[in-house]
Amino acid sequence: MMLFDDLRDNEWALVEALFCAEPARSERRGRPRVEARAVVNAVLWVLSTGEGWSKLPGRYPSPPTCRRRFDEWQADGTLAEIVKRLGNNGREVSLRGRIGSTAAKPPAPPSRDRLRGAFWTNPESWRAPAKMA
Numbered sequence: 001m002m003l004f005d006d007l008r009d010n011e012w013a014l015v016e017a018l019f020c021a022e023p024a025r026s027e028r029r030g031r032p033r034v035e036a037r038a039v040v041n042a043v044l045w046v047l048s049t050g051e052g053w054s055k056l057p058g059r060y061p062s063p064p065t066c067r068r069r070f071d072e073w074q075a076d077g078t079l080a081e082i083v084k085r086l087g088n089n090g091r092e093v094s095l096r097g098r099i100g101s102t103a104a105k106p107p108a109p110p111s112r113d114r115l116r117g118a119f120w121t122n123p124e125s126w127r128a129p130a131k132m133a
């Protein structure tokens with residue numbers, strides 16, 4: 001696993017303005033929004049190490065929170081801007097393949113379970129087992 005250093009103050013200053021416009025919660029229920037800097041560090045950790053969200057160290061916010069913000073930032077271009085600004089300042093963000101559940105997985109073998117005498121290849125195609133002659 002690759003070592004990762006959290007953003008230094010001067011690096012955070014480069015990207016902090018991207019998060020000033022994030023909407024505040026209108027309702028008062030639920031947990032307060034996690035600080036963007038902690039989530040940025042978590043996202044950069046995952047991108048740099050190639051580990052999945054479930055391997056996120058405990059010093060970062062929860063994996064679902066970080067993943068949700070990652071998806072938001074990727075969709076609206078914020079993530080690309082973070083990487084660009086940090087790269088222009090000399091911080092190398094090495095992208096080590098796909099992340100978490102988006103990682104390529106081999107296809108599962110077809111299901112050929114036997115359940116109480118019924119043979120099926122998928123739930124839509126139930127049929128009785130062939131009788132032996």
